Amino acid sequence: MYKYLKIIDDVIEKGYYKDDWVSLMDFEVPAWFKKAKFGIFIHWGIYSVPEYSNEWYSRNMYTEGMPAFQHHIETYGRQADFGYKDFIPMFTAKKFNPKEWARLLKESGAKYVFPVAEHHDGFQMYKSSISHFNSYEMGPKRDVLGELKEALEQEGLVFCTSSHRAEHWFFMGNGKKFDSDVKEPLKRGDFYWPAMPEPDFQDLLSEPYPNEEFLQDWLVRTCEIIDEYKPKILYFDWWIQHVAFEPYLRKLVAYYYNRGLEWGEKVAVCYKHDALMFGSGIVELERGKFANPKPFYWQTDTAVARNSWCYTDSLDYKTSVEIICDLIDVVSKNGNMLLNIGPRADGSIPKTDAQILKEIGEWLKVNGEAIYNTKVWRKSSEGPTKEIEGQFSDNEAKKYTREDIRFTVSGKCIYAAVLNYPEDGKVIIKSLAESVNQNIPEFHGIINSVSILGFDEKPIWKRNTQGLSIETKTVKSDYPVVFKIQIK
Known part of the structure; x- marks a missing residue:
């Protein structure tokens, strides 16, 4: 841990980008991203096993009053006897074929792909030295992120990834309120750690503040992803805008942008809610868009289903026509669309997800010249x-x-x-x-x-x-x- 923190400091000290917003404002959106217009998000992990409600199952199964709480008891037993960690052996991914995934995503007309590296549940979908709770050592016992990177790049798709680790500060916290398998003592490296009380999600000053131990862990985990997998863009979900993350986030962005220069690449961070200073990354809008064109480049992240980012047995799917209309609208307003799919726990792509992707791809084969490599007109x-x-x-x-x-x-x-x-x-x-x-x-x-x-x-x-x-x-x-x- 401390050795890696020293490496991070050394890279920033010697690099062009410093961990202050004035320096980070020298950021420029990569040219390839502005031309690509359309990418694919992939939410796949332990939360795909129960196929219930949405990707927040790991929180909701420990939250009394949530439908997932009672569903879990009725389906798997009491949380003290069968906890979220007990889904890991069930996550075998026996049908996971990264080459088939990559071919389908290429067929969709997408130009770049964001598999989730780590979601709020804290399970790493890659080989890691930070925690044993990762897909290389448990569950599939495969380096999912690494295999996908290789397959995607073979198809000419740009590899990006996302970390949703920040929210793990509180994601398992409700499990401490009753008799469950989320028990003290918890220490760094444990699957459920730190399981703190749940804050007000929108309060930028909410307590308890993430402490230095967690923030350092977050920084090192993210830098490990950067160094081992070299994503062209890194995406963060919403909670990194909490004030406690700010100095660590500055350091992370400076480290990443300097690493990009070492690779000969312009890399970028997608962020929400002013977590980064405006102009130092790519503005991200979740499940929405702007009403008018913007002078800055931006991205919307949305999904093939309205009610979940992962696969469940009750998905409310959009039509390909609806998604294509949204893509056209977003591009006309100086944005990109990142469209999420949710594979099943066994690694198969649901038929409806695949059909939607193919229909979008067929439209783009004909009409792609009106989308790719275009710019906004004087009217959108x-x-x-x-x-x-x-x-x-x-x-x-x-x-x-x-x-x-x-x-x-x-x-x-x-x-x-x-x-x-x-x-x-x-x-x-x-x-x-x-x-x-x-x-x-x-x-x-x-x-x-x-x-x-x-x-x-x-x-x-x-x-x-x-x-x-x-x-x-x-x-x-x-x-x-x-x-x-x-x-x-």
């Missing part, structure tokens, strides 16, 4: 349907109309994606109307041609002061339809 959107800004706003699918259109640009082309293509094939793009007053900053270019991605029909089009009117006869689609508008 037009139409009556208003996007809700903020986190956790994806509970219901939007009902888009023929007038809801999103824009991107690349080269000499403006791409206009009609989110709900009309049966009569008639579309008016108001943002491309002829300019009546040249002093008003509207589009004042010359349209050379209009074509439709994925369709042979040549649309009839004309432009006047009302907009660019487009008419098709044979184009039918349940998915968004993209017009490629070439400028002279």
Whole structure:
């Protein structure tokens, strides 16, 4: 532990980036990330075994009043007799085939992948020297993260990863309130340690503060992931914005960015809730998006299901159409989408997850030029349907109309994606109307041609002061339809 802390200090002392926000503001979003637009998140771990409710099973099974508490007793027995640790031998991952995963994710059209390295439950999905409770020594007895990295990179996908370790400070704490297997004394390296009382999740000053022992452990664990697996981007979940993490987080980011320079890579940290100083990493929005385009680059993380990040037996799945519409909207506003799937405990990808990924991939094969390598246009959107800004706003699918259109640009082309293509094939793009007053900053270019991605029909089009009117006869689609508008 202390030897590693010395290494961390030495790297920062000798490196370009120092552990202060002024230095870390020299960060730049990697160019590949801004071009990639679409990535895959993977929540898979011990919490996948019970297949109940959501990925917070390790907390909820010890929280009286939560459905998982009673479910656990009825299904597995009292928590004192069968605790969360007893799921580890059941997590055999006998069907886990990283090459098959990588091929499917490549087929989805994703360009980068974030397998979760460690979730709130404290089980490391990789080979570790910090704790014996890891997938290499227990459960599957495989270096899951390492195998996935190798398979993903063979398919040309960029390897990234995430740590949700911060929340483990309190995640098992409720297990101390009654007779369970979460018992003192607990010490560093134990699976349940430290199991502290649960704070107010949103209070940045909530007590009990994470102590130095836990914060050092968090820092070293994360640096081990950086050094052993060299992720191109590192993602943190919400609780690292607590004030106690701030000096350790600065140190972690400086260490990571300096290591990236050593590798010849621009790396990045995705963060939520102003955990990092603005401009020193990539802004992350959970299960939501911005209503308007932003001058900074950002990412939304969402999932194929509304009610869980991991596989359960009661998933409320989105449709691929809904996800594609969200992807288009996010990209038009200067963002990326990170879409989560949840494999089953045996390592198989659920059929519905796989089908959704394949359908997204089929759409991107045809329309990808309107997504990848694009930039925002002077307008991101037009139409009556208003996007809700903020986190956790994806509970219901939007009902888009023929007038809801999103824009991107690349080269000499403006791409206009009609989110709900009309049966009569008639579309008016108001943002491309002829300019009546040249002093008003509207589009004042010359349209050379209009074509439709994925369709042979040549649309009839004309432009006047009302907009660019487009008419098709044979184009039918349940998915968004993209017009490629070439400028002279």
